[in-house]
Amino acid sequence: MKNRNSLTRQLSVAMATLALVAVVVSTAAFYIVYAVLERLRIVAPLPPGVADTTGLDVGITLAACVIGVALALAVAVRLARRIVQPLGAVGEAARRIAEGDLTTRITPVRAAHGEAALLIADFNAMADRLQRMSDDVKLWNAQIAHELRTPLTILRGRLQGAKDGVFPLDDELVVGLMKQVEGLTRLVEDLRSVSLAESGRLELMVADLDLAAELLEMRPELDSMLTPAGFGLELALQPGMVRGDAARIRQAVIALVDNARRHASPCIVRIEVGFGGAGATITVADRGPGLAPGFEANAFRQFARGGASVGGSGLGLSVVQAIARAHGGDAVYRRTGDSSLFQVILPQPR
Structure with missing residues (x-):
């Protein structure tokens, strides 16, 4: 919230300062140009005893400054809301994702247009991909454990039985154990191939x-x-x-x-x-x-x-x-x- 207020304040101060400088520069330029024209006799000089600047001139200048600053502040606040609100929503959502809540999404912001709306859409797309990747990792862990459990259990049971004399260590038992080993080898090779392909590192002998x-x-x-x-x-x-x-x-x-x-x-x-x-x-x-x-x-x-x-x-x-x-x-x-x-x-x- 402090950052949001700080950015809003900076935009407001910058716009107000710009408006004030514009009014002051315009007024000064008017007097300078008029003085040059008067020196070059392009315009007639004021009669003696007539002041160059009257109280009305000062009042008009001050009113212009106040109106300009007020308009600049109004525009700055509106502009700041359109910029800061989407950025604030993205920042808040990013913090929640960093804390582990991958279900976080940014709801459409009415003030978001152009690049701000594109930023929100891209952020939501990124969050969707992160959640899918996280779900895939969890699924991979569970599925790998499931696929390895059965052949390993069979191997352990048969070997333990052979050790205890329950199963005769004959060719039939060895063939059965070899089939389980071949299945494990194929599973490991499949996992390796898919993992390397996902990371773009599957080597080919072309x-x-x-x-x-x-x-x-x-x-x-x-x-x-x-x-x-x-x-x-x-x-x-x-x-x-x-x-x-x-x-x-x-x-x-x-x-x-x-x-x-x-x-x-x-x-x-x-x-x-x-x-x-x-x-x-x-x-x-x-x-x-x-x-x-x-x-x-x-x-x-x-x-x-x-x-x-x-x-x-x-x-x-x-x-x-x-x-x-x-x-x-x-x-x-x-x-x-x-x-x-x-x-x-x-x-x-x-």
Whole structure:
């Protein structure tokens, strides 16, 4: 409040001083100009005995000063309110956010116009982003703890059981433990990829790639993922070159195929590669139920799960999008007829 009054006072004093100086300078200039004109005989001099300045002149000058100062004060106060009120609202909201209340927003100020209104809008947008980031951090912490708890509990229980002689330390137990370790490794790698992409530090080993050749080489690995679950695989690969990281692109394709295996009923998973004006497009299509209405906008967010989700960490699609954007492209979802299409768009080399 003191700062607000101080700024208002400074504006009022400055405007009043400016008005007073303007009146004084104008009056002095009038007398100086009249004296010069009188010396140059352009105007007739006053008769002897007639005073240059009368009481009426002084009164008019003083009245002009008072009126000018009063008008300047009125304008200054009005102007100060239009400037100080929005600034005060922003300052108060900033202090509340600094104290940890990220729900603080500035209500529209009637006196705010132009840059002041833009400042309030930008502040509210910044507060919205801060709150979303804070909520995301809390969600990340809770989801990471949740995702790690199950495999770690299984590992600890199996190892403790083997130590106590409850479970025989045979190949079956070791294979089960290895699967849990692989799941943890995949989760950690997904978290690492998304975190690096969010900070803009996801490193890519970029080279010229033939997408068709890369995906054709992946077929045995993809078949081993799909066949045991009753899925088939169909490839429609248009030859063409892109500039990208082969390992990361493979990671994105595996994530999309794993997403189809988890959420679609057994069907033919079709992987297409095409080239167009937007660049190269990798499409993974299945005949699953697709994303729930209203979920499309959040499908690529970290830990997002649809209502019909089964298993998974909720990171697969976010990893795909992170890899696509790191290449300068994007990942999108479309529904065509009875098919769900997840697409990775990659720019072509220039």
